Amino acid sequence: MIKKIFLLLFLLNTSFTYAQTIKTEILVIGGGAAGTAAAIQGARSKLKTMLVEPGPWLGGSMTAAGMCVVEGNRNLPSGIWGEFRRHVRDFYKNRLGYDTTINATLRFEPYTGAAILKKITDTVKNLTVKLNTPWTAIEKDGTGWQVTITLDHKNTTIKAKVVIDATETGDVAAKAGEAFVSGFDSAQDTGEELAPPSALPRIQDITWIALVKDFGKKADKTIIKPQGYDANEYACLKGKNITKMLDDGRLPNDKFMIKWAGCGNQYPTTVEDLKLANRDAFYAKARLHTLGLIYYLQTELGFKNLGLDDEFPTPDHLPFIPYIREAARTKGVLRMTLDDVYKPYDRPAKLYRTAIAVGDASPGQHYGEGTAPKTNYPPFMAYSIPLGSIVLKDMDNLLVTEKAMSVSHLVNASSMYPSVQMAVGQGAGATAAFCAFFKTTTKKLNVRVIQGELLDFKAYLLPFADIKQADPYFRSMQQVGATGLLKGVSKVNGNSAQLLFMPDSVVSTAEVEPFFKEIYTRAFLWFNKEKPGDKFTQGNLLSFISEITLTDPKTLQIGMQKAWKAQYKFTSDFDMNRPVTRREFAVLANKYLNPFARTVDLSGRMVN
Known part of the structure; x- marks a missing residue:
C-alpha cells in the first residue's frame, strides 16, 4: 500500500511539473505596439508564438498609456500598422466629424484601440496571448531561452527558441545581462x-497622460485636491489658449487626450527612475503631478465641466502606465x-x-x-x-x-x-x-x-x-x-x-551604372561596348538583360513588345529609343536580373 501511495505521489508530481512547463517557438514579452505586432507576425509566419503582457490591455503606449492621437507613419501604412489603422477608421467612420482621410492623424479611444488589437490577435492561428501575466526571470537554455512567468498564481516555465523583448524599457534584456x-x-x-x-546623462521626460470628457457646461467634475498639490507648478498655463490645446487632443465621443508639454503633465525622468527597483515610487509621483494638472484645469482655469473619463478602470482613472519616450x-x-x-x-x-x-x-x-x-x-x-x-x-x-x-x-x-x-x-x-x-x-x-x-x-x-x-x-x-x-x-x-520613388520619372545612366558594375562582372564589358547616353532607354535595359541572362536579343525584344501592355500593363508605348521610367525599370530589372537575390550582411554589404 505504501509503495502504491509513493508511486501515486510520484506520478502526480511528475504531471504537475510537466503542466508547469510550456514550450513555444517564439515568446514575446510585452504587449505594446511592438510586442503585439511581433506576436501577430510570428504566428502568421506559421510559428507557434506566445505573448505575455503584465497588464490587462494590448497596445502599450497607444492604449494603456493613453497616447491615442497618432501622427507618425500617416503616409506609411506598413503591414500590421496599416491594418490597425484601417480597423480604427472602419470603427469610427460613421461618427459625425471623424476624419477618415487615408493619411489623417489617427484618433481613437484607448479602450477601443486595445479591443481592436485583441480582436486581431484572437483571429491569428498559432498565437496564444496571456494578459495580466507578469514575468520574473530569464535564463539561457541552449540556443534558446527559459522564462519564468506567473500564470494562474503559479510559477510557470516557458521554453522558447527565440525571445523578443517588447517591454517599454528593455527589462528582459537587462535581466538577461545585456549592457x-x-x-x-x-x-x-x-x-x-x-x-x-x-x-550627457539626460533622457526625455515621461508624460502621464489624462483622458477627460466634456460632461456639459453645468457639470462639476472637480476631483479631490491631490496630495502635495502646488498651483505654482502649472502657472505657465495661464494666458494660454486652453481650448485650442484641448482641441489638439480631441477624440471621438467628446473626449480629449491631455499630453501637454512645459508645465503640463510632462515629468522629469532619469534612467534610475525607470529601473524596476525605483519605478513604482517614481510612477506614483508622476501620477500625482498629472492629477494636479487636472485639478488646476478645473479650479484655476474654469474647466470644471471636464472630468476624468472612466476609460481606465484604475482608482484615479489615469492610464495604467506612463508614456515613456526614452x-x-x-x-x-x-x-x-x-x-x-x-x-x-x-x-x-x-x-x-x-x-x-x-x-x-x-x-x-x-x-x-x-x-x-x-x-x-x-x-x-x-x-x-x-x-x-x-x-x-x-x-x-x-x-x-x-x-x-x-x-x-x-x-x-x-x-x-x-x-x-x-x-x-x-x-x-x-x-x-x-x-x-x-x-x-x-x-x-x-x-x-x-x-x-x-x-x-x-x-x-x-x-x-x-x-x-x-x-x-x-x-x-x-x-x-x-x-x-x-x-x-x-x-x-x-x-x-x-x-x-518617383515611378514616372526616367532613369539616368549615371544612377544605375555604379550598381550594375558592382554586382555584374559582365557590366564593364557592356557599358564599354554600348556606351548608353545620359538617359537609360528601354533598348538599353533590354540589351543589358540580354547580356547578363544570355538571352537572344531579338527574341527578348519580340517577347517584351507583346507583353509590354498585355502582361505588364505599362501605360506608355513600347519604344526601344524612349527613356525607360523608374517603374518600368524596377519591374523588368526585378524580374530578369533579380538584384534582390544578392545576399547582404547586416551592414548592407553585398556578399558573393
Missing part, C-alpha cells in the same frame, strides 16, 4: 554633427545614427539594404526648460530601420524593440514613436520566425529571406510615400529600392521630408 547606454551620445561616439561634444538602449550588432536617416545612400554601411521597418515621426524633445540642449534637426527624413538595430551583439536569439533598440539618442527621439514601433515589431516577429523555422540563431540571419517575408505581409522596407500597397508592382519597387539600384528622392515639406 546598456543612455542619454545624449557624444558627437565623437556617434559621428553625428548634431550630437553634443560630450555625452530609457536605456542596448549595444546591438550595429547602431543606427542620424546619418542613416539623412544620408542613407552616402554611408560606408548601406543599412537601408537591411531594412525591416519604416518611420517618419518627427523627433520629440521633451525636457524641462534649460535641462538639456535643444537639437536643431533639419527637416526630418522618412527612414528605414535596419535589422541590426534589434539584434543583440553578444546574446543569441534575444531581439529588442521599443526604447531598448540599438539607435542613437537622437534617432530614438523618432524611432520610439508607437506607430514606428508597430512596424519595428512586425520586423522583429519575422526575424524571430526565421530563426525558429530554420532552427538557427541571430548570428546567421538571412536579410533577404526576412525582408521577403515582410513583403509577403504588406510591410514597407523603404518609406516610399508615393508607392501605394495596392500598386501591383509595390513589391518590385520595394525590392529594387532595397538594393540601391534605384535610390529614393527626398522632398522637403516644412519640418519633414518624404522619400519618393
Whole structure:
C-alpha cells in the first residue's frame, strides 16, 4: 500500500511539473505596439508564438498609456500598422466629424484601440496571448531561452527558441545581462554633427497622460485636491489658449487626450527612475503631478465641466502606465545614427539594404526648460530601420524593440514613436520566425529571406510615400529600392521630408551604372561596348538583360513588345529609343536580373 501511495505521489508530481512547463517557438514579452505586432507576425509566419503582457490591455503606449492621437507613419501604412489603422477608421467612420482621410492623424479611444488589437490577435492561428501575466526571470537554455512567468498564481516555465523583448524599457534584456547606454551620445561616439561634444546623462521626460470628457457646461467634475498639490507648478498655463490645446487632443465621443508639454503633465525622468527597483515610487509621483494638472484645469482655469473619463478602470482613472519616450538602449550588432536617416545612400554601411521597418515621426524633445540642449534637426527624413538595430551583439536569439533598440539618442527621439514601433515589431516577429523555422540563431540571419517575408505581409522596407500597397508592382519597387539600384528622392515639406520613388520619372545612366558594375562582372564589358547616353532607354535595359541572362536579343525584344501592355500593363508605348521610367525599370530589372537575390550582411554589404 505504501509503495502504491509513493508511486501515486510520484506520478502526480511528475504531471504537475510537466503542466508547469510550456514550450513555444517564439515568446514575446510585452504587449505594446511592438510586442503585439511581433506576436501577430510570428504566428502568421506559421510559428507557434506566445505573448505575455503584465497588464490587462494590448497596445502599450497607444492604449494603456493613453497616447491615442497618432501622427507618425500617416503616409506609411506598413503591414500590421496599416491594418490597425484601417480597423480604427472602419470603427469610427460613421461618427459625425471623424476624419477618415487615408493619411489623417489617427484618433481613437484607448479602450477601443486595445479591443481592436485583441480582436486581431484572437483571429491569428498559432498565437496564444496571456494578459495580466507578469514575468520574473530569464535564463539561457541552449540556443534558446527559459522564462519564468506567473500564470494562474503559479510559477510557470516557458521554453522558447527565440525571445523578443517588447517591454517599454528593455527589462528582459537587462535581466538577461545585456549592457546598456543612455542619454545624449557624444558627437565623437556617434559621428553625428548634431550630437553634443560630450555625452550627457539626460533622457526625455515621461508624460502621464489624462483622458477627460466634456460632461456639459453645468457639470462639476472637480476631483479631490491631490496630495502635495502646488498651483505654482502649472502657472505657465495661464494666458494660454486652453481650448485650442484641448482641441489638439480631441477624440471621438467628446473626449480629449491631455499630453501637454512645459508645465503640463510632462515629468522629469532619469534612467534610475525607470529601473524596476525605483519605478513604482517614481510612477506614483508622476501620477500625482498629472492629477494636479487636472485639478488646476478645473479650479484655476474654469474647466470644471471636464472630468476624468472612466476609460481606465484604475482608482484615479489615469492610464495604467506612463508614456515613456526614452530609457536605456542596448549595444546591438550595429547602431543606427542620424546619418542613416539623412544620408542613407552616402554611408560606408548601406543599412537601408537591411531594412525591416519604416518611420517618419518627427523627433520629440521633451525636457524641462534649460535641462538639456535643444537639437536643431533639419527637416526630418522618412527612414528605414535596419535589422541590426534589434539584434543583440553578444546574446543569441534575444531581439529588442521599443526604447531598448540599438539607435542613437537622437534617432530614438523618432524611432520610439508607437506607430514606428508597430512596424519595428512586425520586423522583429519575422526575424524571430526565421530563426525558429530554420532552427538557427541571430548570428546567421538571412536579410533577404526576412525582408521577403515582410513583403509577403504588406510591410514597407523603404518609406516610399508615393508607392501605394495596392500598386501591383509595390513589391518590385520595394525590392529594387532595397538594393540601391534605384535610390529614393527626398522632398522637403516644412519640418519633414518624404522619400519618393518617383515611378514616372526616367532613369539616368549615371544612377544605375555604379550598381550594375558592382554586382555584374559582365557590366564593364557592356557599358564599354554600348556606351548608353545620359538617359537609360528601354533598348538599353533590354540589351543589358540580354547580356547578363544570355538571352537572344531579338527574341527578348519580340517577347517584351507583346507583353509590354498585355502582361505588364505599362501605360506608355513600347519604344526601344524612349527613356525607360523608374517603374518600368524596377519591374523588368526585378524580374530578369533579380538584384534582390544578392545576399547582404547586416551592414548592407553585398556578399558573393
